Amino acid sequence: MHFTAYQPSVTKTKELCRTINSVSDTILVLDFVEEALRKLSIELVLKKQIDDDSFVNKMVLDKKVYSSGTAKIALTDVEGGIYRLYANIQTPEHTHETKPNQRHGTGFFEFRIINSLAEESEKNLLEKNKWIFYLLFLGAIIYFMSKWYRNKSPNS
Amino acid sequence: MYLKNMLDMKKVMWLKGSEQMIKVNVFKKSVLIFMLLIISTVVYAHGERNQEPFLRMKTLHWYDAKWSVKNEATIQVNDEVVLEGKVHFFSRWPQVINKPDVIFLANATPGPVFIREESYLNEVPMIQSTGVELGNVYDYKVKLKARIPGRHHVHPMINVESAGGLVGPGIWITVEGNADDFVYSVETRTGQTIDNLGTYATGNVYKWHAIWGAIALFWILWWIRRPLLIERYLMVKDGQWSKLITLTDMKLGASLIVFIIGLLIYANMITKEAHKYTIPLQGGKAEIDKIPNPNEGLVYVKNKKAEYYLPGRTVTINADITNNHDLPIQLGEFTSANLRFINHHVPAAVKAVDNGYPEELVADSSLVIDDQNPIMPGETRRINIDATDAAWEVERLSSLLNDPDSSYGALLFFYDTNGKRIVSEVYGQILPTFVD
Numbered sequence: 001m002h003f004t005a006y007q008p009s010v011t012k013t014k015e016l017c018r019t020i021n022s023v024s025d026t027i028l029v030l031d032f033v034e035e036a037l038r039k040l041s042i043e044l045v046l047k048k049q050i051d052d053d054s055f056v057n058k059m060v061l062d063k064k065v066y067s068s069g070t071a072k073i074a075l076t077d078v079e080g081g082i083y084r085l086y087a088n089i090q091t092p093e094h095t096h097e098t099k100p101n102q103r104h105g106t107g108f109f110e111f112r113i114i115n116s117l118a119e120e121s122e123k124n125l126l127e128k129n130k131w132i133f134y135l136l137f138l139g140a141i142i143y144f145m146s147k148w149y150r151n152k153s154p155n156s
Numbered sequence: 157m158y159l160k161n162m163l164d165m166k167k168v169m170w171l172k173g174s175e176q177m178i179k180v181n182v183f184k185k186s187v188l189i190f191m192l193l194i195i196s197t198v199v200y201a202h203g204e205r206n207q208e209p210f211l212r213m214k215t216l217h218w219y220d221a222k223w224s225v226k227n228e229a230t231i232q233v234n235d236e237v238v239l240e241g242k243v244h245f246f247s248r249w250p251q252v253i254n255k256p257d258v259i260f261l262a263n264a265t266p267g268p269v270f271i272r273e274e275s276y277l278n279e280v281p282m283i284q285s286t287g288v289e290l291g292n293v294y295d296y297k298v299k300l301k302a303r304i305p306g307r308h309h310v311h312p313m314i315n316v317e318s319a320g321g322l323v324g325p326g327i328w329i330t331v332e333g334n335a336d337d338f339v340y341s342v343e344t345r346t347g348q349t350i351d352n353l354g355t356y357a358t359g360n361v362y363k364w365h366a367i368w369g370a371i372a373l374f375w376i377l378w379w380i381r382r383p384l385l386i387e388r389y390l391m392v393k394d395g396q397w398s399k400l401i402t403l404t405d406m407k408l409g410a411s412l413i414v415f416i417i418g419l420l421i422y423a424n425m426i427t428k429e430a431h432k433y434t435i436p437l438q439g440g441k442a443e444i445d446k447i448p449n450p451n452e453g454l455v456y457v458k459n460k461k462a463e464y465y466l467p468g469r470t471v472t473i474n475a476d477i478t479n480n481h482d483l484p485i486q487l488g489e490f491t492s493a494n495l496r497f498i499n500h501h502v503p504a505a506v507k508a509v510d511n512g513y514p515e516e517l518v519a520d521s522s523l524v525i526d527d528q529n530p531i532m533p534g535e536t537r538r539i540n541i542d543a544t545d546a547a548w549e550v551e552r553l554s555s556l557l558n559d560p561d562s563s564y565g566a567l568l569f570f571y572d573t574n575g576k577r578i579v580s581e582v583y584g585q586i587l588p589t590f591v592d
Binding site: 004032033 | 466467468469516519521522544546547549550557558588590
């Protein structure tokens with residue numbers, strides 16, 4: 001399964017993965033690469049971490065066969081934190097087409113959402129504009145190197 | 157004396173510096189090669205997913221593809237496989253790549269694991285390149301023979317001059333046996349039988365390579381046996397050009413020219429003696445006639461709007477369909493970049509998907525048309541076509557949204573009430589959307 005997240009209002013069509021840097025409305029998309037998964041009944045459960053060891057259900061999508069090979073979950077009122085998206089695969093009994101290890105299984109994908117806007121607002125002026133200092137530092141290096149080269153040159 | 161000492165010192169310093177530089181360069185190159193060896197992995201298939209979407213959607217459309225063995229079949233070394241079908245050269249060929257004025261029909265496999273025995277376009281042998289016209293369909297046929305054991309992905313492919321290879325749909329074939337058992341026997345036009353082209357006259361090839369290699373090696377050794385770069389550089393700096401090439405060098409060079417020309421004449425003579433009847437390698441292009449399309453103009457499609465709904469992996473096309481045929485028609489299939497979306501309300505379209513056609517290339521239940529009623533003769537109707545499948549993402553076709561050319565191309569297959577198929581192109585700009 002391939003996981004992708006989108007935040008249309010923030011990053012437009014950019015594909016996000018393990019770290020999502022905003023608490024805006026988010027769309028999670030699962031693509032089933034393996035063809036066999038399109039014939040299986042899959043339950044999707046989104047859980048959010050509440051402390052080190054436990055996760056609580058945030059959203060549950062009932063068991064369904066995704067014949068087009070793709071499933072999506074739209075999240076609104078998003079909070080920062082660590083999430084897990086579980087895919088529970090179940091097949092009916094006596095299915096000769098599925099292999100034993102496909103008949104029942106659960107996997108999850110963990111990702112986190114960061115409230116980067118809040119973090120950004122807590123930064124001071126220096127931290128917000130640190131790129132200026134990198135640029136000045138680079139300029140200083142270029143200046144001193146060119147000065148050293150000029151002094152070294154026999155014609156100077 | 158002073159000048160000589162200075163020159164010698166300079167030479168020593170330069171040599172030491174060069175020596176260090178050479179050592180560093182060799183070290184860097186060794187590290188790079190070592191890294192490549194570590195991080196390189198074996199590649200198996202689907203390299204075509206790396207091609208830009210506009211390349212795969214607006215150049216070639218392969219359909220009616222058939223293989224003489226099933227997907228995931230197992231065959232033996234020396235067994236033959238035939239690939240055939242139709243290939244449509246899209247009329248809205250991308251401007252950024254060369255037109256198909258010079259193309260070559262081939263096959264895409266992971267290296268020469270099959271040999272290509274025969275290939276045809278419209279029944280014309282494709283030993284040489286040819287040229288085709290945009291907007292036309294050609295019948296292709298490629299006959300392969302298994303050579304190397306392993307599990308291989310096998311596609312037809314057309315190489316376009318200066319543009320690269322454009323790959324058709326592929327199946328997995330497992331080849332079993334021993335590569336040493338591979339035999340490719342042919343009979344020449346003079347009645348001579350060559351038991352195995354793979355090993356024919358290889359002794360002769362090694363012999364001539366050895367002769368030319370020996371001459372080249374002698375020539376190189378002649379020059380590098382004396383001090384080479386630095387010494388010669390210093391001589392040039394001192395204005396001693398004329399001492400770089402001695403009289404002996406010139407005499408040897410002249411003798412070598414005479415010897416090589418003589419050897420070429422001798423080689424040509426003995427070759428003509430051994431093989432009296434030869435045909436030169438053909439440099440011209442093969443000519444093929446396009447087959448007139450009796451259905452041309454029967455259905456006209458005009459794209460009005462196209463969008464890609466990212467989260468739902470759905471391409472939505474809003475188009476006007478004009479039926480110029482004398483029977484009602486229905487849209488049965490939408491195909492692009494080797495992906496097929498079938499309308500299950502049209503039995504003829506369902507029947508057109510062969511048993512064993514690669515599953516990952518057929519989006520079985522994912523073509524939705526808002527109005528399934530047949531389009532009557534003379535009618536123009538605006539329909540909405542939704543093609544939904546994870547394949548848009550898996551095949552990396554959704555990255556067309558990041559292309560400087562965000563446009564799509566596809567074929568629509570219509571079926572009339574007699575089951576006759578009419579193929580039309582559809583193309584246009586496509587935009588991303590997050591609204592269902």
